[in-house]
Amino acid sequence: MKNKIKIYPLLLLAIVLVPVAYFESEYVKTLYDTEPLLLGQASGANNETTMAIPEEKEETSEENLTLQLDQRLVDREEVDGYLVETYREYELYEDQAGNVKKVIPTSNYDYIRYKLDE
Structure with missing residues (x-):
């Protein structure tokens, strides 16, 4: 009876360690390699780098523009004794001259809601 009691912890330890060792092995890591493949690219093939050539831009390039956010009144209506003003946010791109x-x-x-006096 004592031999059975000593075997159970070893058996439990083996049941836990075998799957853990399997999932930590290099074989499983190569199965789940997450490196993306491009269309037409075989595994392990050399990648060719390509570079996009920018098109000719107008006088003002977007790199020289500064961004500002602006709120503009879109709608004003009366709802349940309140004046409700609706403002919309706009992105304004300005050049260096403003x-x-x-x-x-x-x-x-x-x-924004204002109480109307009636």
Whole structure:
């Protein structure tokens, strides 16, 4: 009876250590290699680097533009005794002289509610 009691901890230890050793082995790591392959690229093939050539840009390049955020009034309405103003956020791109070159609306809205005296 004492021999059976001594065998069970060893058996339990083997049941735990065998799967852990298997999953930590190099064989399993090579099975789950996460290096992405490009289309038409075989495993282990040399990668050829390509470089995109930028197109000719207009006078003002986007690198020289500064970004500012602006809130503009979009709507004003009366709801349940309140005046609700809706403001939309815009991205303003300015050149170094302060001239606005691009205006891009964002999806951010702010709402301000004023109580009307009646």
